[in-house]
Amino acid sequence: xxxxxxxxxxxxxxxxxxxxxxxxxxxxxxxxxxxxxxxxxxxxxxxxxxxxxxxxxxxxxxxxxxxxxxxxxxxxxxxxxxxxxxxxxxxxxxxxxxxxxxxxxxxxxxxxxxxxxxxxxxxxxxxxxxxxxxxxxxxxxxxxxxxxxxxxxxxxxxxxxxxxxxxxxxxxxxxxxxxxxxxxxxxxxxxxxxxxxxxxxxxxxxxxxxxxxxxxxxxxxxxxxxxxxxxxxxxxxxxxxxxxxxxxxxxxxxxxxxxxxxxxxxxxxxxxxxxxxxxxxxxxxxxxxxxxxxxxxxxxx
Amino acid sequence: xxxxxxxxxxxxxxxxxxxxxxxxxxxxxxxxxxxxxxxxxxxxxxxxxxxxxxxxxxxxxxxxxxxxxxxxxxxxxxxxxxxxxxxxxxxxxxxxxxxxxxxxxxxxxxxxxxxxxxxxxxxxxxxxxxxxxxxxxxxxxxxxxxxxxxxxxxxxxxxxxxxxxxxxxxxxxxxxxxxxxxxxxxxxxxxxxxxxxxxxxxxxxxxxxxxxxxxxxxxxxxxxxxxxxxxxxxxxxxxxxxxxxxxxxxxxxxxxxxxxxxxxxxxxxxxxxxxxxxxxxxxxxxxxxxxxxxxxxxxxx
Numbered sequence: 204x205x206x207x208x209x210x211x212x213x214x215x216x217x218x219x220x221x222x223x224x225x226x227x228x229x230x231x232x233x234x235x236x237x238x239x240x241x242x243x244x245x246x247x248x249x250x251x252x253x254x255x256x257x258x259x260x261x262x263x264x265x266x267x268x269x270x271x272x273x274x275x276x277x278x279x280x281x282x283x284x285x286x287x288x289x290x291x292x293x294x295x296x297x298x299x300x301x302x303x304x305x306x307x308x309x310x311x312x313x314x315x316x317x318x319x320x321x322x323x324x325x326x327x328x329x330x331x332x333x334x335x336x337x338x339x340x341x342x343x344x345x346x347x348x349x350x351x352x353x354x355x356x357x358x359x360x361x362x363x364x365x366x367x368x369x370x371x372x373x374x375x376x377x378x379x380x381x382x383x384x385x386x387x388x389x390x391x392x393x394x395x396x397x398x399x400x401x402x403x404x405x406x407x408x409x410x411x412x413x414x415x416x417x418x419x420x421x422x423x424x425x426x427x428x429x430x431x432x433x434x435x436x437x438x439x440x441x442x443x444x445x446x447x448x449x450x451x452x453x454x455x456x457x458x459x460x461x462x463x464x465x466x467x468x469x470x471x472x473x474x475x476x477x478x479x480x481x482x483x484x485x486x487x488x489x490x491x492x493x494x495x496x497x498x499x500x501x502x503x504x
Numbered sequence: 505x506x507x508x509x510x511x512x513x514x515x516x517x518x519x520x521x522x523x524x525x526x527x528x529x530x531x532x533x534x535x536x537x538x539x540x541x542x543x544x545x546x547x548x549x550x551x552x553x554x555x556x557x558x559x560x561x562x563x564x565x566x567x568x569x570x571x572x573x574x575x576x577x578x579x580x581x582x583x584x585x586x587x588x589x590x591x592x593x594x595x596x597x598x599x600x601x602x603x604x605x606x607x608x609x610x611x612x613x614x615x616x617x618x619x620x621x622x623x624x625x626x627x628x629x630x631x632x633x634x635x636x637x638x639x640x641x642x643x644x645x646x647x648x649x650x651x652x653x654x655x656x657x658x659x660x661x662x663x664x665x666x667x668x669x670x671x672x673x674x675x676x677x678x679x680x681x682x683x684x685x686x687x688x689x690x691x692x693x694x695x696x697x698x699x700x701x702x703x704x705x706x707x708x709x710x711x712x713x714x715x716x717x718x719x720x721x722x723x724x725x726x727x728x729x730x731x732x733x734x735x736x737x738x739x740x741x742x743x744x745x746x747x748x749x750x751x752x753x754x755x756x757x758x759x760x761x762x763x764x765x766x767x768x769x770x771x772x773x774x775x776x777x778x779x780x781x782x783x784x785x786x787x788x789x790x791x792x793x794x795x796x797x798x799x800x801x802x803x804x805x
Contacts, residue, residue, distance in 0.1 A: 252611070303791055309553050309611055310743055310751075311790045317740045318786035325780035441622065441736065448615055482630070485623045492619060493604050496612045 222353050224470040230359040232466025233366025237421030238439060239446040239458040240373060241414025247390035247453025248410045251301060251312050255319035257440025258327070259415045263289050263422025264431045265327060268336045271426075278341035285423035286416045293415025297408045305407075320436070328433045335432035362424060369417070370459055377455065386410060390453050445488045451501020460499060515661060519654050527653040528725065529769055533762045534657075534664045535722035536745065540757035541671055542714035543742035548751035549675050550707045551687030555614040556601070556621030557715055557742050562734035563597050564590040564716030565723035566628065569641040572724075574634070579647045586720050587663055594716020595709050597624075602708035606701050609690070618736065625734040640730035644723060653725075660721055667714055672754055674710065683707055715742075744786060 242256045263285040270281040296319065304312050339345075340358045347354045377383035385406055388396045397403045422435075429435065446465050450457025465484050472480030497503045518530055539561055546552045568586045575582055605616040628635045635641065649655045674680055682703055685693045694700045723729045732738060741764075742757075749760025767785070772778035 300787065300791075307790070309614065310547065310747060313553070313555065313614070314740070314743055314747060314786050315790045317743075318783040318790070320737070321779035321783035322787075325777045325783070329777070437735075437737065444618075448619070481626045482623065485619055485626060489604070489616070489619045489623065492612065492616050493607065496608050 219353060220474070222351075224474065225467065226355055226359055226363075228467035228470030229463060230362040230366075230466075231469065232463040233362050234421055234425050235442055235446050235466055236366055236459050236462035237369060237417050237424065238443040239450070239462055240369070240455050241417040242443050243447045243450065243453055243455060243458040244386070245411055245414040246447065248386060248393075249297075249301065249305065249407055250393075251305070251316065252444075253411075253414070254313070254316040254440060255296075255323055256414070256418055256443060257436035257438075258320055258323035259289055259293065259418040260422040260425075260439050260443075261327060261431075261433075261436040262292065262323065263419030264426045264429070264435060265331045265336070265422075266419065267423035267426040268338050268431050269331070271338045272336075278344075281426075282420060282423045286420040289419025289422075290412040290416035294408050294412040296415075297411035301411065302404070302407070320440075324433060324436065331433070333433055335430040337430060338426050340427040358427065365424060369420075370455075373455055382406075382409075442484070445484050447498075448488050449491045449498055451498025453502070454498065454500040457498055457500030515665075519657050524653050527657050529765060531653065531657050531660050531725045532722065533765045534660045535718045535725065536741075536761040536765055537758035538664045538667055538721070539715050539718035540742050540745035540749070540761040541668060541754070542711045542718065544746040544751055544754075544757040545671060545675060545683075545714075546707055546711045547743070547746055548753075548757070549680060549687065550683045550704060552606075552609075552704060552707070553611075553614045553743075554605075554617045554708075554711070555736075555739050555743075556617030556619075557711075558734055558736075558738035559601065559617070559621035559624045560594045560598055560712040560715035561719035561722075561742075562628065562729070562731075562738070563594045563624065564719030564721075565729040565733055566635060566641070566719075567593040567716065568720035568723045569644055569729045570634065572644050573641060583647050583650070583724075586724065587717055590716045590720030591713045594719070595713035597716075598709045598712025599705070602705045602712070606704040606708060618739070621734060621739060622736060625731060625736075628731040628734050635731070638731065640728055640732075642728040644727045644729075646724050656725060660725070663717070663721060667717060668755075668758070671710075671714060675754060679703070679706070744782070744789075748789060 238256060238260050241259075242253060245251060245253050245256070266285040266288050267281040270276075270284050271278065300315060300319070304315050344358045344361050347356050348360060349355075375383075377386060385396065385401050388401075389403060389406060389410075393403060396406075442465065446458060446461045449464065450459070450461030465487070468483055468487065469480050472483040476483070491498060519527055522530060539557075543554065543557050546554050546557075567590045571577070571586060571589050572579070572582050577585070601617065601620040605613055605620070608616055629637060631637070645651050646656060646659070650659055675683070682693065682698060686698075686700060686703060690700055719729075719733070745760040745764050746757040747760070748764060749758065750756030768778060768782070771781045775781070
């Protein structure tokens with residue numbers, strides 16, 4: 204029995220394996236961050252759990268696939284196109300549907316974003332079909348980099364770089380711009396913000412559009428390393444949900460820390476208990492909810 | 505009484521009027537009616553939104569399947585034990601999940617139930633030796649003539665009607681009125697000296713147990729269980745049924761279940777895009793009919 208356990212953890216002694224898993228974990232975590240930052244921001248301001256956020260991510264991936272296979276093929280254009288397309292879709296969804304249920308009870312809000320999951324999932328099937336699509340990693344980012352005697356896939360390093368840039372940009376927007384002050388104020392007291400003369404209606408639309416754009420960007424970035432098919436969103440939203448709960452709903456910093464945590468736990472969990480690593484993240488989420496229900500960086504109700 | 509007689513005649517006479525296919529659907533309606541009503545004991549009476557109720561329906565289904573396939577009992581005995589085992593096992597699981605979940609309220613309660621459900625889903629998916637993993641468990645069949653829909657329908661009726669009666673007595677009892685008071689004002693109820701958490705936990709266990717009974721009943725009708733029964737997308741079903749029928753009446757969710765199941769049969773027979781249709785139905789329901797089919801608006805939103 205002990206032998207078996209020791210065997211399971213033999214990889215601990217191999218720095219190559221540890222470094223490789225760490226990189227995989229951190230880069231997956233950065234993708235998770237792009238989705239969960241938007242999810243968290245939307246909850247913080249709009250007080251809605253957007254179950255359709257995974258579907259928005261999937262739309263980003265599909266748009267990137269279309270632009271790379273049928274359009275110019277430029278990866279940078281696909282990233283921008285996915286983010287912009289999803290910002291528009293997000294704004295339309297917020298202004299057309301979500302806006303109507305901010306004062307409804309939880310079950311109605313939950314059901315509405317749930318309905319969007321089903322609708323967007325089927326619309327994706329109507330547009331892009333039922334089969335999996337794949338695009339290759341852009342030529343500039345193929346290959347691998349060598350450091351400390353180890354090789355790292357360039358695309359993984361690129362993902363980490365993008366994650367860091369987005370994190371800094373979000374921090375700057377939220378903490379150094381007037382609009383960011385409004386957003387942070389809205390997470391604390393929407394009614395007061397509105398009473399002070401801020402147009403919260405447009406603020407909400409903009410926050411939802413920003414969250415959707417981040418999800419779209421994440422989907423486009425994930426397109427070269429996942430199978431882009433109609434079932435993509437079902438798992439993605441679960442991971443993002445776990446991240447947001449652990450990090451604290453409404454906290455972007457929490458989303459960053461928890462994304463990296465979940466990414467790394469998953470990467471090493473696969474080695475420790477193959478096939479059941481997911482159990483670890485749900486257990487982690489349950490423990491956080493019991494011990495610290497508002498999450499690591501969230502504020503209590 | 506005047507309304508009970510026609511209802512009884514209708515329910516008892518259905519097998520003589522319906523084809524085997526529609527009788528099979530009628531059995532599904534019975535199982536889901538019990539599922540939706542038991543779910544609504546929490547939502548409509550206790551004001552607790554469980555977002556992981558598919559866990560209990562699924563646990564009941566798996567309990568029935570494992571009892572029939574793996575317990576090594578004579579088929580007749582195993583079959584006779586199914587309702588008891590499904591009830592008891594889901595009650596125990598509900599006790600465990602509920603113990604942690606009722607510590608929190610509102611959206612955090614919903615998320616806790618959600619997290620535990622995903623834990624169970626992962627177990628159903630990964631514990632291949634017991635649950636059959638991704639393939640689920642198939643070929644479950646009630647012994648003898650009960651394998652035919654005509655007889656199984658009466659069997660299901662003989663379980664669902666008494667179960668509904670028990671739930672009805674429960675919500676009409678002082679316990680039920682305490683639950684309603686909890687929905688309206690938990691703090692005030694606490695000040696009167698009522699143990700809030702104990703009442704919520706009791707309601708959770710009863711609700712989970714009867715959802716499990718419904719799951720066991722349904723598993724033997726379709727002859728199989730799959731991990732998807734416990735996935736998060738399945739937890740929307742009882743919410744939709746309850747909201748569709750109206751959460752403020754006892755039998756509203758049962759009506760919702762009937763409408764939902766029949767709609768699913770009719771629409772998915774015509775198109776593979778049933779989720780899209782359901783999504784649109786939910787959007788219409790949430791935006792236009794917040795009190796459901798059997799209710800009317802009592803207070804402005």
